[in-house]
Amino acid sequence: xxxxxxxxxxxRRDALRAKGRTxxxxxxxxxxxxxxxxxxxxxxxxxxxxxEKLGSVLGAADARIVTRPFRTRVEQNPDGTGIGQPSxxxxxxxxxxxxxxxxxxxxxxxxxxxxxxxxxxxxxDRVDVMEADLRDPMTxxxxxxxxxxxxxxxxxxxxxxxxxxxxxxxxxxxxxxxPDRTVRVVGVAEHxxxxxxxxxxxxxxxxxxxxNDGNDSGWLIDTAAPVQWSDVRxxxxxxxxxxxxxxxESSDAVSSGPMDMHRLVQVGVSVLLVVTETVLLAGPAxxxxxxxxxxxxxxxxxxxxxxxxxxAIVLADGLVLGGAxxxxxxxxxxxxxx
Amino acid sequence: MTVVSLRDVTREHGEVxxxxxxxxxxxxxxxxxxxxxxxxxxSTLLNVAGGLDxxxxxxxxxxxxxxxxxxxxxxxxxxxxxxxFQDLNLIPSLTAxxxxxxxxxxxxxxxxxxxDEALAVLAEVxxxxxxxxxxxxxxxxxxxxxxxxxxxxxxxxxxxxxxxTGALDTATGDEILQLLRTRCDExxxxxxxxxxxxxxxxxxxxxxxxxxxxxESGAVRMESAR
Ligand SMILES: Nc1ncnc2c1ncn2[C@@H]1O[C@H](COP(=O)(O)OP(=O)(O)O)[C@@H](O)[C@H]1O
Ligand SMILES: [Mg+2]
Numbered sequence: 001x002x003x004x005x006x007x008x009x010x011x012r013r014d015a016l017r018a019k020g021r022t023x024x025x026x027x028x029x030x031x032x033x034x035x036x037x038x039x040x041x042x043x044x045x046x047x048x049x050x051x052e053k054l055g056s057v058l059g060a061a062d063a064r065i066v067t068r069p070f071r072t073r074v075e076q077n078p079d080g081t082g083i084g085q086p087s088x089x090x091x092x093x094x095x096x097x098x099x100x101x102x103x104x105x106x107x108x109x110x111x112x113x114x115x116x117x118x119x120x121x122x123x124x125d126r127v128d129v130m131e132a133d134l135r136d137p138m139t140x141x142x143x144x145x146x147x148x149x150x151x152x153x154x155x156x157x158x159x160x161x162x163x164x165x166x167x168x169x170x171x172x173x174x175x176x177x178x179p180d181r182t183v184r185v186v187g188v189a190e191h192x193x194x195x196x197x198x199x200x201x202x203x204x205x206x207x208x209x210x211x212n213d214g215n216d217s218g219w220l221i222d223t224a225a226p227v228q229w230s231d232v233r234x235x236x237x238x239x240x241x242x243x244x245x246x247x248x249e250s251s252d253a254v255s256s257g258p259m260d261m262h263r264l265v266q267v268g269v270s271v272l273l274v275v276t277e278t279v280l281l282a283g284p285a286x287x288x289x290x291x292x293x294x295x296x297x298x299x300x301x302x303x304x305x306x307x308x309x310x311x312a313i314v315l316a317d318g319l320v321l322g323g324a325x326x327x328x329x330x331x332x333x334x335x336x337x338x
Numbered sequence: 339m340t341v342v343s344l345r346d347v348t349r350e351h352g353e354v355x356x357x358x359x360x361x362x363x364x365x366x367x368x369x370x371x372x373x374x375x376x377x378x379x380x381s382t383l384l385n386v387a388g389g390l391d392x393x394x395x396x397x398x399x400x401x402x403x404x405x406x407x408x409x410x411x412x413x414x415x416x417x418x419x420x421x422x423f424q425d426l427n428l429i430p431s432l433t434a435x436x437x438x439x440x441x442x443x444x445x446x447x448x449x450x451x452x453x454d455e456a457l458a459v460l461a462e463v464x465x466x467x468x469x470x471x472x473x474x475x476x477x478x479x480x481x482x483x484x485x486x487x488x489x490x491x492x493x494x495x496x497x498x499x500x501x502x503t504g505a506l507d508t509a510t511g512d513e514i515l516q517l518l519r520t521r522c523d524e525x526x527x528x529x530x531x532x533x534x535x536x537x538x539x540x541x542x543x544x545x546x547x548x549x550x551x552x553x554e555s556g557a558v559r560m561e562s563a564r
Contacts, residue, residue, distance in 0.1 A: 002452065005438075006443040013431030137455030296429055301392060303441040303488065 003309050007316040010300075013322055026325040032277045033329030037268050050079035051248055056192045057137040059132075061220035062106065063227040063244040067095050069214030071239030078229065078251050080243030094213055095240075103238055104231060106223035110204040112211045117177040118200070121167035124177060128199040129207055134158070134189065138222050141192065144199055148187025152310055153224050154206040155181070160188035160199040167285075176207065269310070274326070339366045340399075341496050342387050347396035348550075351461060357380040359396070364529055366495060369522040371538050372531045374547035380531040381500055383547065387529060388498045390417040399513075404433035416445045420489025421486050422498045424504040427485035428473040435460065435469040438488045445492065452491075458564035459487040463517055477511035486517060490526065497521065497528045504533070515540050 015022045045260040050057075058064055066073060070088040097108045118127040129258040132139055143158070148170045151157055161170050168174065172185045183202065191197050200207065218240075221227075226246030235242050241289040297310055305313075340363050349357040356379045360461050364370050364387075369397050385391035386398060389411045398405045399420050405473050408414050421427075421442075428437045438456035443449060464481040466475055476484065480501055489497050499518065503511035511534070522528045530541065538544045546554040 002443045002446060005449055009436065010429065010431055043430050111496055140362070162510050198522065253407070295426065296431075299427065299429055300444075301412075301425075303419045304412050304414075304419075305444050306410065309412075309444055326471035 003305075004312055004316065007309070007313040008320065010204060011297075011316040011320040012315060014296075015324075021115075022321060025321045026328065028325075029277075029322055030325035032324050032334055033274050036273050037330045038332075039270075050081065050243075051251070053193050054245060054248060055141040056194070057142075057243060058245055059142040059220060060222075061109070061138045062223045062246070063221050063242055064111075064218060064334070065100060065104075065105075065108075065221055065235065066218045066243070068239050068241060069212075071185070073225035074236040074239055074241050075103040076232075076236060076241050078232075079248050083241045085192070085239070091217075092213070092239075097219070100219060100221075100240070102222060103235055103240075104223065104227070106221040107138070108219040108221055109133065109136055110206060110219055112208060112215075112217035114208050114216060116179070118198075119175040119177070120163070125166075125198060125318045127163070127176075128197060130199060130201045131206060131208055132201070132220070133203055134201060143189040143191060146188040146190050148185075149185055150189065151202050151206055152186075154203060155183050157183045157184045157200040157202045157207060158187040160197055161186050161188060161190055162198050163197050164188055164196070164254055179207075179209055181207060219227065223304035340364070341366050341401060342529070343399040344371065344383075344393075345397045345399075347383075347386055347393045347398060349379075349386055349391065355384065355550050356469055358519070360547075360550070362387075362545065364496075364527045366525050366527050366542065367522060369528040371521060371533070371541035371544045372529060372547060373425060373538065373544060374531070374553075376545040378400070379550040382468060382527045382550075383500045384500050384529060384531060385399045388496065390421070413445075415443050417492060418494055418496055419501060420486075420491075421496045422482065422485045422489050422499040422502045423498065424482075424501040425478075427488075430473050433470050433472055434465065434476065434484045434551060437473070437484060438491055440517050441488060447448070447492075448554055451540075455491055456487070459491050460484065463487045463490075463521075469487055477510075478506050481514060482506065482510075482514050486521070490521060495526050497526050499528065500531045501533065503537070504528070511537075 032276035035299055040332070064080070066080070068083075068085050069091060070085060071092045072086045072088050076082060077082045100108060109132065111130070113128070113130045116127055116129050117124045130143075132142065133153065134143055145158070146161060148158070159176070168185055170185050170187060173182050174185065175182050183200070189201055191199060202208070227242065229244075229247050232242040232247060255333075297313065298314065301310060342364050343359055344362045347357055347360045348355065358379075360369070360383060362521050364493065372383060374380055386393050389398070389400065389405050389408070389516075392405070400414065403414070405411065405414070428434070429440070430439065435453060435456045437448070438459060439452040442452040442455060447455070450496070452551065457466065457469055457528050461467050463483045465480055465487060468480050473481055484501070486497070497518070502518070506514060513536055518528055518530065532538075544556060545552050
């Protein structure tokens with residue numbers, strides 16, 4: 001046991017002395033571990049973040065119906081991300097509220113969003129535009145009115161506090177480029193979880209032109225009963241993507257069964273990848289600087305180290321460096337919000 | 339008492355005959371100097387005598403044990419034989435004390451006890467004050483003292499030194515020789531390879547090698563040379 005302690009001591013000291021080699025091994029082993037854990041952690045935390053920003057996306061609505069360019073069947077995650085749709089030959093006619101009401105009864109409220117260039121005191125800058133009637137209770141919680149009032153007519157906007165910091169005042173007019181328009185500031189409204197965003201909120205088509213299906217537009221819906229996963233799948237089939245409050249808030253319910261299996265496979269694949277790549281890369285990584293090491297091993301052998309003990313020293317190298325690299329990679333890969 | 343004994347030992351590397359039938363006994367308390375031109379087989383003799391290398395024929399006996407019958411040569415080296423080379427003796431990433439501890443730790447002695455022993459031996463060779471320094475912070479003479487300390491830990495009685503003064507200046511070399519002589523007088527058997535005829539004067543016996551054979555052997559201990 002004390003022989004192995006001595007081996008670990010040598011490896012640790014060598015790792016500190018030969019910093020270049022250590023860094024190389026750390027990168028060769030740690031980086032792939034980092035990427036894999038980051039990927040895995042990323043997919044595991046999507047639900048949480050979507051749940052957190054539910055208010056700003058859905059307001060008080062039961063769901064948000066996102067139009068798509070085509071009417072082919074939509075594939076999506078329960079939280080409404082990862083939307084995919086096979087393309088069709090031609091674009092369909094635009095969705096109408098009537099058509100949607102036939103699929104899912106409820107009260108609809110139009111929204112659309114885009115990014116425009118706006119002239120500020122210090123030149124043009126990119127500004128987010130969200131269009132929805134914030135006076136409607138269905139939007140409760142999407143934005144917080146800080147000052148003034150919400151837009152009530154086309155050509156009126158509220159601005160985010162960040163724009164106030166950039167010199168915009170209530171009563172000012174802002175010149176927008178693409179589309180070329182002039183809008184009047186009637187209030188200041190704050191985004192609940194994107195502090196620092198440059199944003200204007202207007203009535204639908206009060207600033208932007210009409211945005212076709214699939215171009216960041218759709219409806220919020222207030223239904224009698226919560227929108228279930230089965231409803232989501234039904235609308236998917238018709239070619240619409242859906243973010244449902246009920247589904248997102250209880251995403252565990254949806255993910256039980258096949259989703260657990262899915263996660264299990266994910267974990268399995270990650271572990272397998274980490275192990276394989278470590279085995280594949282560790283060899284070349286440790287070959288780095290082995291020549292220098294050989295001299296040292298000869299000295300240790302002359303002091304009476306057996307072949308087994310010499311192997312233990314090389315193994316200790318692997319433990320010290322490989323362990324540290326994997327740990328570091330894993331830790332930074334799973335660090336949230338970076 | 340004979341510590342190491344070689345009988346008709348040969349060592350061949352393919353066609354090259356590094357040792358061609360050498361017989362030699364070194365007793366406890368005896369310092370034997372090995373001299374001879376480069377390539378005459380001095381290092382080979384040392385390696386065979388210490389179990390770092392096995393003879394092609396002949397027998398080597400260390401403290402009564404025939405090496406041919408010893409399965410675990412490494413263990414025997416740990417407990418009976420200490421090596422000191424010309425340079426690059428010490429492991430750069432370990433402190434002086436940790437270098438001295440190493441053979442004992444490899445032998446399974448617990449770290450704390452190994453350290454106590456190491457500090458004691460370092461004090462005996464006059465290197466107590468450098469115990470916690472790394473080899474690169476030591477002078478050449480200090481390094482050899484540490485290497486000798488390491489060769490002596492665990493009460494090993496056969497000390498094999500291959501040109502231990504080769505990289506040192508004359509004054510420092512003399513100090514190291516003095517140290518070897520002292521260890522010898524306290525009971526160690528020392529086999530010393532050297533190029534310096536002056537050091538022959540410190541030896542109890544000098545053997546001259548040429549082409550792997552002992553060509554001359556004699557007690558040359560001259561009290562005046564010391
Ligand atoms: N591993 C080896 N392989 C082949 N020849 C060797 C080997 N080791 C030593 N020799 C040869 O054995 C002879 C004696 O070498 P060595 O014992 O190192 O001599 P010395 O130490 O007196 O200079 C030399 O001719 C050397 O070339
Ligand atoms: Mg030699």
